[in-house]
Amino acid sequence: MSRFLGSIRQLGYVVDDIEAAMAHWHSVMGVGPWFYNPRVPIEDYRYDGEPHEVHNSVALANSGPMQVELIQTRNDAPSMYRDFMRAGHKGLQHVAYWTQDYDADLARMEEEGFRQKMSGRVGANGRFVYFDREAHPGTVIELSEVVGPKGRLFELIREASEGWDGAEPVRPFPDLSTL
Template sequence: MSRIFGRIAQIGYVVRDIEASMEHWVAQGVGPWFYLERCELDHFRYRGADSALEMSAAVANSGDIQIELIQQRNDAPSLYKDFLDAGHEGAQHVAYWTKDYQELYDRALALGYTVGQEGSIGGGRFAYLDTEKDPGTVIEISDIGGTKGELFKAVRDMAADWDGSTPIHRLG
């Protein structure tokens, strides 16, 4: 438990082949996966400048922890690209979820954190704080108010009762 951010809700993996990564996790008994091949971002900024990020994402739960897989589909500037360009693949961030996003965002900035990238998807804001000292140590804060929170709860609930059938659900 972080005294600043709360409990870790998600571990995010940046991968080069999201399909192979989902299959790897399914083989470990984690699923079902909810896969969006082309995420439609409302907006995205990298280090304060607009960036035309194209990405795929998939989520599944293992207990209360959500696993997120991200594959960047273009060469737009992002922390994901930085991670891959540094020769890494795998766990890139831990995410903390909040229903009071602006309060947590403002508190993080007041404590001296800086934003590496931020954006919005389906109206749900997110920010990745520039905290990577070792690979996989980026902190994401994410707004789970509204439909995003409802979706994440449904993913967790489906994982709790998953019988191994239909391991990948393609969305969109």
């Protein structure tokens, strides 16, 4: 367990073909069901402090308590995912810690010397930040707020994975405004 943020809750993989990645994870690894959003509605997105319009596809599934995230960039907007791919990497790009006290945990990370590189928001109380200090080459830390709709979505995904029988391996993201 991390000395400052608790347990790692998510492994984030950057892929060049999200549909093939989901198929591999559910048919070979037995992980699913996948909740897929072909265009994540990211608000207030910033990279190096500058706003940009990103188009990312994301799929989420759980393996026990660990959430697996698959990410495919669909445009050339600046992002740490794009940087990762341009550096010749594929696979694990980040580990995420979840928080219900985003402001306090963000302040603690900054006190530890971490600097914000990429940030935004997905739904109400769904802020996220990626830090520019790598834990090891190619893998960064994300702090993800899980209060409100995003937290309820993550719980729904975890619950769907429990006892999953392989049916409906890919499902659409529910509307966050209904959660």
